[in-house]
Amino acid sequence: xxxxxxxxxxxxxxxxxxxxxxxxxxxxxxxxxxxxxxxxxxxxxxxxxxxxxxxxxxxxxxxxxxxxxxxxxxxxxxxxxxxxxxxxxxxxxxxxxxxxxxxxxxxxxxxxxxxxxxxxxxxxxxxxxxxxxxxxxxxxxxxxxxxxxxxxxxxxxxxxxxxxxxxxxxxxxxxxxxxxxxxxxxxxxxxxxxxxxxxxxxxxxxxxxxxxxxxxxxxxxxxxxxxxxxxxxxx
Numbered sequence: 001x002x003x004x005x006x007x008x009x010x011x012x013x014x015x016x017x018x019x020x021x022x023x024x025x026x027x028x029x030x031x032x033x034x035x036x037x038x039x040x041x042x043x044x045x046x047x048x049x050x051x052x053x054x055x056x057x058x059x060x061x062x063x064x065x066x067x068x069x070x071x072x073x074x075x076x077x078x079x080x081x082x083x084x085x086x087x088x089x090x091x092x093x094x095x096x097x098x099x100x101x102x103x104x105x106x107x108x109x110x111x112x113x114x115x116x117x118x119x120x121x122x123x124x125x126x127x128x129x130x131x132x133x134x135x136x137x138x139x140x141x142x143x144x145x146x147x148x149x150x151x152x153x154x155x156x157x158x159x160x161x162x163x164x165x166x167x168x169x170x171x172x173x174x175x176x177x178x179x180x181x182x183x184x185x186x187x188x189x190x191x192x193x194x195x196x197x198x199x200x201x202x203x204x205x206x207x208x209x210x211x212x213x214x215x216x217x218x219x220x221x222x223x224x225x226x227x228x229x230x231x232x233x234x235x
Contacts, residue, residue, distance in 0.1 A: 192221035
């Protein structure tokens with residue numbers, strides 16, 4: 001009897017060791033990725049997946065790491081696998097949507113952000129990025145609705161106000177755009193693009209003095225094309 005119990009215990013050891021080893025490789029991959037050693041991290045994730053191909057987090061983290069190296073097609077393949085293994089993870093859909101946007105697949109990006117929002121309707125970043133890809137598709141009104149929702153969830157997102165301002169400008173709503181640029185500047189006064197575009201919007205409304213001051217501020221902050229606009233409209 002003792003011999004049978006010992007034999008059973010010995011048979012279990014390799015199985016336990018395999019699981020631990022996969023986790024160890026995964027943890028090493030995370031550590032290397034955090035240190036910026038992306039190629040080394042991918043090597044570790046490869047080993048973890050070879051041992052345990054059913055772990056969605058290994059594919060997810062390898063996808064993130066491939067993205068850091070600009071391997072967007074490889075990134076999407078890994079997100080596909082992570083989603084196949086765990087279809088309820090909104091982060092995988094969100095990140096795959098971002099990657100599709102990088103590749104110019106804006107419709108695919110919208111579909112992934114839709115799914116991420118369906119699973120987690122309180123993710124401001126998902127609305128923000130869905131607005132961005134809708135803008136790329138020319139759906140400016142739909143984009144603004146998404147920026148509205150992103151701002152409702154996170155009213156301190158300066159970039160959401162800034163991008164919404166740009167989108168309103170595309171719809172010839174210069175007054176609305178200026179209000180958004182005002183808020184963007186209030187939240188992040190170090191962004192020269194907001195001053196530049198607010199100046200441009202003010203010029204469209206005939207607010208020459210104020211607009212030129214914004215353009216001058218943008219130029220001082222490094223937005224050098226502001227000086228070309230100043231030469232044309234502020235002399």
